[in-house]
Structure formats: C-alpha cells, structure tokens
Amino acid sequence: MKRHEFFSTLGISAGMIYLAPVLSSCTKESTDTTTPPGGGTSGAVDFTLDLTSATYASLNTNGGSIVKDNIIIAKSSAGVFVALSSICTHQGSTIGFENAASRFHCPNHGSNFGLDGSVLNGPATSALKKYNTALTGTSLRIFA
Numbered sequence: 001m002k003r004h005e006f007f008s009t010l011g012i013s014a015g016m017i018y019l020a021p022v023l024s025s026c027t028k029e030s031t032d033t034t035t036p037p038g039g040g041t042s043g044a045v046d047f048t049l050d051l052t053s054a055t056y057a058s059l060n061t062n063g064g065s066i067v068k069d070n071i072i073i074a075k076s077s078a079g080v081f082v083a084l085s086s087i088c089t090h091q092g093s094t095i096g097f098e099n100a101a102s103r104f105h106c107p108n109h110g111s112n113f114g115l116d117g118s119v120l121n122g123p124a125t126s127a128l129k130k131y132n133t134a135l136t137g138t139s140l141r142i143f144a
Contacts, residue, residue: 045071045131046143059140063099071131071142072097072104076115083131083142084117090124104128 047069049056058064059081065074072086074097084104088095093108103120104113111124118127134141 044144049140049142051138051140065097067094073142076102081133081135081140082115083133084113085129088124089126089128
C-alpha cells in the first residue's frame with residue numbers, strides 16, 4: 001500500500017494537517033523557552049520563596065529541588081542555590097535535578113545540563129537560561 005492510499009483509508013487527504021505534530025521530527029531547537037511567571041510576555045522574573053513554607057521544604061536540604069513558573073530551583077550538594085529554566089531547549093520537556101551527578105537531566109531525549117545551565121551532552125545544543133538567586137534569612141529571591 002502506498003503512503004497516500006494509507007492516509008486515504010484513514011480519511012485524511014493530502015494536507016495531513018492533523019498528523020503534523022505526530023509526524024514531526026526531533027530537530028526543533030529553541031534558545032529561550034522560559035515563560036515568565038504568570039504567563040506574561042515581559043520576560044521579567046523576580047519572585048521570592050519563603051523557605052519556611054512546606055511548599056518549598058525540599059530546598060532546605062542539599063540536593064532538593066522544586067519547579068515554579070517554569071523555573072527549576074535546586075540546592076546543590078555544596079549548599080548553593082541554582083535557578084534555571086525548567087524547559088529543555090531541545091524539545092521543551094521539563095527537566096529534573098540529579099544531585100548525585102550535579103546536573104539537570106531531560107528525561108525525554110537524555111540531554112544533560114550543568115549547574116550553570118551549560119549543555120553537558122545533547123541532543124540539546126543551547127544552554128538553559130540561568131537566573132540569579134539571593135538568600136536573605138529564610139527568603140530566597142529568584143530574579144533576572
């Protein structure tokens with residue numbers, strides 16, 4: 001059976017519009033996929049986390065991490081806070097923090113990023129956006 005015959009049996013004509021997302025390849029790369037907090041378009045990031053809140057309790061332990069507003073905040077094994085875009089620059093999957101390996105890992109295609117957001121291995125070729133952190137008492141500020 002030829003390709004066009006196959007799609008005809010499915011009731012899909014030459015346009016194949018409905019299958020485009022399914023048939024797309026793994027080649028799209030983005031340099032900045034972070035959505036600002038609140039879903040705005042300004043790109044401004046500036047918020048503070050209360051580390052006494054149960055919501056952010058994992059950040060009180062070295063190796064802990066949370067995701068808030070498309071930003072992953074982690075506390076390294078050395079006790080340093082790191083904030084990066086949580087969206088993989090390869091295909092937009094949410095990354096996670098792997099404390100034992102001191103890296104951020106994308107479970108979708110295996111890209112790994114360093115604590116500074118740099119690409120350790122692909123398929124991603126663009127670094128994650130890095131944000132500044134400032135700890136004052138039990139308040140952790142994340143800002144651009």
